[in-house]
Amino acid sequence: MNKRGLPPALVANLQNVLISRNNGSQHEEEESxxxxxxxxxxxxxxxxxxxxxxNDSRPVILVTNADGIxxxxxxxxxxxxxxxxxxxxxxxxxxxxxxxxGHSLTVCETVEVSSTEINGAPAYEVSGTPADCVSLAxxxxxxxxxxxxxxxxxxxxxxxxxxxxxxSGAIAGAREALICGVPSLxxxxxxxxxxxxxxxxxxxxxxSLPLVHAAIRDIEQGxxxxxxxxxxxxxxxxPANKGFRLTRQSLWRSGLSxxxxxxxRHPSAGHFMSSQQSLGIQLAQLGRDASAxxxxxxxxxxxxxxxxESIGVAGKPSSRQTIRKYYRLELMEKxxxxxxxxxxxxxxxxxxxxxxxxxxxxxxxxxVESSVSNWxxxxxxx
Numbered sequence: 001m002n003k004r005g006l007p008p009a010l011v012a013n014l015q016n017v018l019i020s021r022n023n024g025s026q027h028e029e030e031e032s033x034x035x036x037x038x039x040x041x042x043x044x045x046x047x048x049x050x051x052x053x054x055n056d057s058r059p060v061i062l063v064t065n066a067d068g069i070x071x072x073x074x075x076x077x078x079x080x081x082x083x084x085x086x087x088x089x090x091x092x093x094x095x096x097x098x099x100x101x102g103h104s105l106t107v108c109e110t111v112e113v114s115s116t117e118i119n120g121a122p123a124y125e126v127s128g129t130p131a132d133c134v135s136l137a138x139x140x141x142x143x144x145x146x147x148x149x150x151x152x153x154x155x156x157x158x159x160x161x162x163x164x165x166x167x168s169g170a171i172a173g174a175r176e177a178l179i180c181g182v183p184s185l186x187x188x189x190x191x192x193x194x195x196x197x198x199x200x201x202x203x204x205x206x207x208s209l210p211l212v213h214a215a216i217r218d219i220e221q222g223x224x225x226x227x228x229x230x231x232x233x234x235x236x237x238x239p240a241n242k243g244f245r246l247t248r249q250s251l252w253r254s255g256l257s258x259x260x261x262x263x264x265r266h267p268s269a270g271h272f273m274s275s276q277q278s279l280g281i282q283l284a285q286l287g288r289d290a291s292a293x294x295x296x297x298x299x300x301x302x303x304x305x306x307x308x309e310s311i312g313v314a315g316k317p318s319s320r321q322t323i324r325k326y327y328r329l330e331l332m333e334k335x336x337x338x339x340x341x342x343x344x345x346x347x348x349x350x351x352x353x354x355x356x357x358x359x360x361x362x363x364x365x366x367x368v369e370s371s372v373s374n375w376x377x378x379x380x381x382x
Contacts, residue, residue, distance in 0.1 A: 250343035
C-alpha cells in the first residue's frame with residue numbers, strides 16, 4: 001500500500017481510468033472543433049463566398065426584376081449578358097412575383113435569402129420586394145464587390161408606363177439603385193394576352209443589349225446622364241420596333257375593376273387576372289369607418305389579385321351582426337385617345353422603344369430630359 005493506504009492495484013486502475021477520460025475529452029474537443037469549422041463554413045461570412053471572383057476585372061452588373069427570379073424575362077436577360085462575355089453578372093431577385101409591390105421595403109421582419117445560379121451567374125433569391133433585393137445586394141452583405149457599375153431591372157412582363165410606375169416593383173428596384181448612387185435601367189416588354197410568347201423575351205434582349213452596352217460604356221467614361229434612371233419599354237414585337245424614342249411619363253394607367261366574389265370562393269375566382277400583368281395592389285390597413293366597422297386585408301396566394309374582407313354593423317347596437325364580403329381586383333386595359341406622340345404609352349403602342357428618364361426630384365426633370373436626349377442621340381449614332 002502507498003502512504004495514503006490505497007492498494008497499488010487500485011491506484012493503477014484509477015490512473016488508467018483518468019488516462020482514458022483525458023483521451024476521450026481530447027477526442028471530444030477535436031470533434032467540437034471540427035463542428036465549429038463546419039458551422040463557420042455555413043455562416044453568413046462564408047455565405048458571401050459564392051461569388052469569389054476577386055480577380056475578375058470585368059464591369060459588375062447587378063440584375064433584378066419584379067416578376068420573380070425564375071421568370072423568363074430575367075433568365076433571358078442574364079443569359080444574353082453572360083453569353084456576351086463582357087460583364088461579371090450577378091443576380092438578386094424576389095423569390096416570387098412582386099410586380100405591384102411599389103417601393104416598399106420589408107421592415108422589422110426577417111427576409112430569407114437562398115443562393116442559386118442562373119446560366120453561370122451567381123444569384124440570390126430573396127423573400128422580399130425588388131427594392132429589398134437591390135438594397136440588400138448593395139449593402140455588401142451578399143456579394144464581395146463594393147458596387148456594380150449598373151443595376152438592370154428586367155426584363156419585366158408587362159408595361160410600366162404612366163401611373164403604373166407608381167405601383168411598379170420593377171421601377172422601384174431601379175429607383176432604389178439610383179437612391180444608393182448606382183446608375184440603373186428598367187426594361188419591360190409590353191406583354192399582350194394571346195399575342196406575346198416567351199420567345200419575345202429573347203427578342204427583347206437582342207433589341208435592348210446595344211443600349212445596355214452604350215450605357216455601360218458611357219458610365220465608365222463618366223458621360224452617362226446622372227441623377228436619373230432610364231425606363232425602357234419594348235413593344236409587343238421587339239424585332240419589328242420602329243426605333244428608339246425619348247418619351248415623357250404619361251397619365252395612362254390600367255383600369256381598376258373590383259369584382260364581388262362568392263363567399264364559397266369558387267376556384268375559378270382565382271383566375272380573374274390570369275391574362276393581366278400581375279399588379280395586385282397591396283392595400284394599406286383600412287381605418288375604422290364612421291359606423292365603427294373594422295376592416296382587414298389579406299393577399300391572394302396567386303399574387304395577381306387582392307382580396308379584402310369588410311366587417312359592418314347591422315341592427316341595433318345591442319345586437320351586432322357581422323357581414324362579410326369578398327372582392328377581387330381585376331386590372332383592365334384602357335385606351336387613351338389624343339395623346340402626345342412623345343408620351344411613353346402612345347409611343348409604345350405605336351411600335352417604338354420608349355425611353356423615359358425618371359429623376360428622383362421633379363425640380364430637375366426638365367434638365368434630365370435634355371441631358372438624356374443629347375446622350376441618346378450620341379449613343380445611337382455610335
